[in-house]
Amino acid sequence: xxxxxxxxxxxxxxxxxxxxxxxxxxxxxxxxxxxxxxxxxxxxxxxxxxxxxxxxxxxxxxxxxxxxxxxxxxxxxxxxxxxxxxxxxxxxxxxxxxxxxxxxxxxxxxxxxxxxxxxxxxxxxxxxxxxxxxxxxxxxxxxxxxxxxxxxxxxxxxxxxxxxxxxxxxxxxxxxxxxxxxxxxxxxxxxxxxxxxxxxxxxxxxxxxxxxxxxxxxxxxxxxxxxxxxxxxxxxxxxxxxxxxxxxx
Numbered sequence: 001x002x003x004x005x006x007x008x009x010x011x012x013x014x015x016x017x018x019x020x021x022x023x024x025x026x027x028x029x030x031x032x033x034x035x036x037x038x039x040x041x042x043x044x045x046x047x048x049x050x051x052x053x054x055x056x057x058x059x060x061x062x063x064x065x066x067x068x069x070x071x072x073x074x075x076x077x078x079x080x081x082x083x084x085x086x087x088x089x090x091x092x093x094x095x096x097x098x099x100x101x102x103x104x105x106x107x108x109x110x111x112x113x114x115x116x117x118x119x120x121x122x123x124x125x126x127x128x129x130x131x132x133x134x135x136x137x138x139x140x141x142x143x144x145x146x147x148x149x150x151x152x153x154x155x156x157x158x159x160x161x162x163x164x165x166x167x168x169x170x171x172x173x174x175x176x177x178x179x180x181x182x183x184x185x186x187x188x189x190x191x192x193x194x195x196x197x198x199x200x201x202x203x204x205x206x207x208x209x210x211x212x213x214x215x216x217x218x219x220x221x222x223x224x225x226x227x228x229x230x231x232x233x234x235x236x237x238x239x240x241x242x243x244x245x246x247x248x249x
Contacts, residue, residue: 008039
């Protein structure tokens with residue numbers, strides 16, 4: 001097995017603060033003796049991760065590439081805001097990703113009329129109002145279904161272009177709530193397809209963050225985020241070695 005490019009995309013769980021790297025792409029490219037690209041951006045939604053990975057994969061052809069996606073939190077979303085300072089990726093139009101604060105009572109706070117978005121003053125009022133409305137009707141089951149659809153669309157794209165891929169949750173197991181029946185009638189076809197793909201880690205039973213904690217790695221920002229913090233180079237090197245063994249590379 002050989003590759004010309006290792007491409008990684010995700011959020012801050014795939015590329016944290018610069019002084020705590022290198023990241024997964026470095027260790028995999030070191031193994032394959034090839035070029036690496038890491039397009040992970042802190043705060044990214046899964047929509048951004050999948051869309052920009054598809055765009056970049058098209059531009060990488062005809063080089064033989066391995067695309068590695070570390071999925072983000074399910075409750076992140078995105079909005080198109082022309083010419084805004086929070087623009088994530090100059091090649092991705094005017095999309096900006098958002099999330100609510102990670103507190104156990106964010107939904108109750110929202111329904112109680114409290115403002116829950118960070119840095120609200122940076123955004124047009126209509127965008128802020130839209131996002132508050134979005135989160136009021138946010139449904140984890142619906143978002144998970146859409147994520148499965150997007151993953152399978154990306155996988156079909158990769159297969160049709162002879163591109164190898166690895167996909168896994170990086171920030172949290174998906175869906176995060178145990179109340180969702182992942183084999184319900186409207187999820188089961190998507191779920192079975194994903195479960196039968198050895199290059200997609202079990203969404204409900206694996207995430208890079210938990211994997212690293214179980215292997216005794218401590219987030220470099222543990223004091224700020226606790227067990228939901230971000231991991232440094234040692235954890236990525238360990239995970240790269242795990243992938244190399246798992247896929248017999």
